[in-house]
Amino acid sequence: MRDGMDLTPLKKALHDGRIKSVAELVGAAVDKGAAAKTVLDTLIEGMDEIGKKFRDNEIFIPEVMISAKAMHAGMDVLEPHLSKSGIKPQARISIGTVKGDLHDIGKNLVAMMLRGAGFEIIDLGIDVHAEKFVRSVRDEKADVIAMSSLLTTSMGTMRDVVEELKRSGLLGRVKTMVGGAPVTREFALSIGADGYADNASSAVEEARKLLGLLKDKKEI
Numbered sequence: 001m002r003d004g005m006d007l008t009p010l011k012k013a014l015h016d017g018r019i020k021s022v023a024e025l026v027g028a029a030v031d032k033g034a035a036a037k038t039v040l041d042t043l044i045e046g047m048d049e050i051g052k053k054f055r056d057n058e059i060f061i062p063e064v065m066i067s068a069k070a071m072h073a074g075m076d077v078l079e080p081h082l083s084k085s086g087i088k089p090q091a092r093i094s095i096g097t098v099k100g101d102l103h104d105i106g107k108n109l110v111a112m113m114l115r116g117a118g119f120e121i122i123d124l125g126i127d128v129h130a131e132k133f134v135r136s137v138r139d140e141k142a143d144v145i146a147m148s149s150l151l152t153t154s155m156g157t158m159r160d161v162v163e164e165l166k167r168s169g170l171l172g173r174v175k176t177m178v179g180g181a182p183v184t185r186e187f188a189l190s191i192g193a194d195g196y197a198d199n200a201s202s203a204v205e206e207a208r209k210l211l212g213l214l215k216d217k218k219e220i
């Protein structure tokens with residue numbers, strides 16, 4: 001019960017990936033006077049729970065994807081109310097699959113979970129060159145660069161991005177995090193990245209840590 005309103009059906013619809021219901025329930029809650037922030041918190045909590053189930057192998061990629069789509073549908077309805085109430089995204093994260101690599105399922109999943117957690121996402125897509133990542137810091141003021149790589153042959157670009165940020169004097173302005181099946185925490189450390197996560201749910205926790213949005217701020 002929040003703001004005198006029971007938002008459990010909304011959480012349940014999100015969990016079940018009922019896209020239309022989520023949009024309708026968000027609309028109905030706002031119409032009945034629930035604060036946009038309260039509805040947002042409910043959606044974020046719901047997505048956090050889904051992320052944890054995914055991490056614990058209780059649910060799998062298709063379920064996460066469909067819940068993430070439902071989350072987007074809810075966010076689309078909520079967005080105008082949020083802007084009216086002046087709630088700003090917690091931070092801006094630019095994400096992409098690095099140069100030479102076209103795999104984007106994991107990257108999209110991470111982007112969806114981050115968006116669901118209230119971050120603003122700049123999706124740079126696939127085959128992203130180091131300079132494009134750097135530009136997103138310079139021109140679009142990204143607070144975090146999130147890089148995905150599924151190929152051992154493309155992982156080197158992650159190092160190039162960190163080096164390029166260093167060269168352009170931007171490293172102090174932005175945090176970097178990396179992931180993808182062949183990427184390890186050791187690799188992340190070796191290239192000077194700030195963060196690493198091996199799944200989409202942990203990626204949210206890691207981003208929050210890097211930005212100091214968690215109490216137990218800890219870098220790798």
Ligand code: B12
Binds near residue numbers: 182
């Ligand atoms: C699907 C797939 C494809 C699809 C990609 C479709 C798409 N739109 O993405 C297609 C068929 C196009 C493809 C092509 C190729 N593939 Co492929 N592919 C796969 C496969 C089977 C699954 C990858 C996947 O989507 N996994 C599911 C997602 C959810 O998992 P994930 O990506 O790891 O992401 C999770 C985490 O890693 C993490 N994460 C991911 N990114 C990030 C980023 C950040 C910042 C953080 C914090 C976390 C994070 O969170 C995600 C969610 O939990 C893998 C095998 C495997 N087991 O990984 C091979 C695999 C990656 N492919 C491989 C290869 C070799 C290729 C090709 C070169 C094949 C060829 N000869 O043409 C091409 C390369 C094309 C290119 N230039 O990129 C190899 C790579 C080997 C290596 N060590 O380099 C693999 C491992 C298969 C194998 N065993 O040989 N592939």
